[in-house]
Structures are given as structure tokens and as C-alpha cells.
Amino acid sequence: MRCWCVKGFFYKRRKYATIPSEKARKDIPEGMIVKCDKCGKITFAKEIQKNLHVCPHCDHHMSVSSPERLMMTLDQGNFFEYDTDLISSDPLHFEGYIDKLKKDMDKTNLNEAVVTGEGTIGGFPVVVGVMDSRFRMGSMGSVVGEKIARAIEKAIVKKYPFILFSASGGARMQEGILSLMQMAKTSAALAKLHQEGILFISVLTNPTTGGVSASFASLGDINIAEPNALIGFAGRRIIEQTIRQKLPDDFQTAEFLLKHGQLDMIVHRKDMKQTLAKLLDLHMVRGEANGF
Known part of the structure; x- marks a missing residue:
């Protein structure tokens, strides 16, 4: 065998x-x-x-780049960019800052950490801003604040809804108090937008933190976030040390903020464009917006 x-x-x-x-x-x-x-x-x-x-x-x-976000969100071929000539300087003569800016410009093919312009979503005209975390971690410097403020002013003039996608580590330390001033400037511009009765939709993506979350990112008429996005001001460890308490595991997540009333909805990326189009359709007064 x-x-x-x-x-x-x-x-x-x-x-x-x-x-x-x-x-x-x-x-x-x-x-x-x-x-x-x-x-x-x-x-x-x-x-x-x-x-x-x-x-x-x-x-x-x-994370997605600003060009990719625009491609996902806007109707194809309908985007006109604003303020492409604005570039950060070095007001505080911070060592190595200019070199870092140039490096990020080469890496991203962008001049700053936000892209602003106008386009259409589902046929509805909008002014849009998209922050890009690849450029200085999407930090808010003078040019970022200026571009957002100018975009809001354009929305006021054109009577277009304003949509802003935030992705940021907060204020840009290399510009000190000048960076922090952008919180007030952008918030004041949004107050004018509100007075004019123009819709502002804020979309918070991962991460939206620091001075950005404490200013324009949280001031939307409708605040939307992507699933599990990190959203908050100070770091988790700093807060725990300050209040001497253990924070919940889901603290500073989009789901936690929705549960506690800081967000209006959480929208999956594949549904974002359709959701924005529906919101615009609900809020637009047909015949009064330019182009209708």
C-alpha cells in the first residue's frame, strides 16, 4: 500500500x-x-x-485637495477663480517662513491655503471657498482671511449663496496677531452677508480646528460636516488638563457635535453635491438670482 x-x-x-x-x-x-x-x-x-x-x-x-473638491462639488466647467494674485508676505520676519511658503507653492501648485471663486451646483450659481490642508496644514494667515472676506463681498454684490469648505489646523503662527485678526474680519463680513439675507453654508471637513472652527467655519446658516471629521478649538489633552475631567471617546467628532446641536447634518461625501443642490433649491428665490 x-x-x-x-x-x-x-x-x-x-x-x-x-x-x-x-x-x-x-x-x-x-x-x-x-x-x-x-x-x-x-x-x-x-x-x-x-x-x-x-x-x-x-x-x-x-483629505482631498482643493482642485479635487471643486471637481466633486461644482458643475463641470463652471468655475471662475478669484484673487489668484494674492500671495503671503513675511510681516514678522519669521525665520524660514518664506522658504516654507515657496515649498508649499511648488508642492500644491497653489498660492495659498484657500481657493475662492464662483461656479454652479445643480445649475444654481454660488460663490465658493475651499481650504486645502496640503498648504501649511490649511492654516489661516492674512491672505487666507483676505480671500475669504473678498469672496463674501462678491457674494453680497452678486446675491449668490456662499459655500465654504473648511479644512484647517487653525491660525498661522508665523503671522501672529495678524492671523488672529482674520477671525474678526471674516466674521464681520459674514455678518454683512446675513444682513443681506444671503445663504451661507459651512461645510466642515477633517480637520477643522483652532481659530477657523472658532470663527467663520461655525457661523453658517447651515453647518454641515463629513462623517467622523475632527472639529474643535483646543486639543483634547489641553482641555482634559484644564477641566480635570476625562472627555468622551467621541469628543470633537462630527457625530458628537451633531448630537449636541453644533451641526445641522452630517453628509457622506458621495451625497454632498446632491445635498447642497437640494439646499440651494430650497433657499433660492427663483427669478431674483442673477442668471435666472
Whole structure:
């Protein structure tokens, strides 16, 4: 009787996968795969792009650039950018600041951490601003505040709704008090927008923190956030040390803020454009807006 058939029964299978060599890792083209910050799973970059930069495994909403956000949100081909010539200076002569600005300009192909302009969503004309976390972590300097304030003024003149996507680490430390002044300037501009009865929709994305969350990002007539977005002013550890209390696990998340009344709704990225179009349809007075 032959016993070769029993060999496979006692064969020891490997428990662990072989780790690829350093050379094999280097052979993978840069940017071909994306690792999710939340679940750690790897996905092809093309699949992530098709899924609007949302992880297909855990539904984590990844950061998107301002050009990508505009493509996702506005009707195709309907965008005119404002104030492309505004560039930050170095008012406090902060060491290395100019070099960092130039580096970010080269990396992002942007002049600043916000893009403003006008376009249409579902056929409705809007003035829109999109902050870009790739540029100085979306921090709010003088130019960021000026561009947002000017965009609000354009919305007042044109009687267009204003929509702003926030993504920021807060005020820009290299500009000191000049950066903090943008909180008051943008808030004052929004007060004028409100007096004119013009709609402002604020969309808070991950992260929206510091002076941005404490000013224009929280002043929308309708405040929307993407799922699980980090939204808050001071850091969690600082708050716990100050109040000497343990904070809830979901503290400073979009879901926590919705539950406590600071947000009006949480909208998945794939539904964002349709939701904005519905809100614009509800609030627009047909025949009075320019172009209708």
C-alpha cells in the first residue's frame, strides 16, 4: 500500500507571509497604492479616486485637495477663480517662513491655503471657498482671511449663496496677531452677508480646528460636516488638563457635535453635491438670482 497520499496531511503550512525585500518595495511605483489612516488597509490609488477618496473598507473620509473638491462639488466647467494674485508676505520676519511658503507653492501648485471663486451646483450659481490642508496644514494667515472676506463681498454684490469648505489646523503662527485678526474680519463680513439675507453654508471637513472652527467655519446658516471629521478649538489633552475631567471617546467628532446641536447634518461625501443642490433649491428665490 502506497502512503504518498498521507504526506499532504502532515505537511506544515507557513503561518506567516514572506516579507518582501527592500528592493521589491522600491519597485512599487510611488502613488500607486494608498494606505488608510484609520484602518491601515491598502487600496489602489485609482480605486480610492473613483470612490471620492473614501476608504472602501472602513468608509474613512480622507483629505482631498482643493482642485479635487471643486471637481466633486461644482458643475463641470463652471468655475471662475478669484484673487489668484494674492500671495503671503513675511510681516514678522519669521525665520524660514518664506522658504516654507515657496515649498508649499511648488508642492500644491497653489498660492495659498484657500481657493475662492464662483461656479454652479445643480445649475444654481454660488460663490465658493475651499481650504486645502496640503498648504501649511490649511492654516489661516492674512491672505487666507483676505480671500475669504473678498469672496463674501462678491457674494453680497452678486446675491449668490456662499459655500465654504473648511479644512484647517487653525491660525498661522508665523503671522501672529495678524492671523488672529482674520477671525474678526471674516466674521464681520459674514455678518454683512446675513444682513443681506444671503445663504451661507459651512461645510466642515477633517480637520477643522483652532481659530477657523472658532470663527467663520461655525457661523453658517447651515453647518454641515463629513462623517467622523475632527472639529474643535483646543486639543483634547489641553482641555482634559484644564477641566480635570476625562472627555468622551467621541469628543470633537462630527457625530458628537451633531448630537449636541453644533451641526445641522452630517453628509457622506458621495451625497454632498446632491445635498447642497437640494439646499440651494430650497433657499433660492427663483427669478431674483442673477442668471435666472
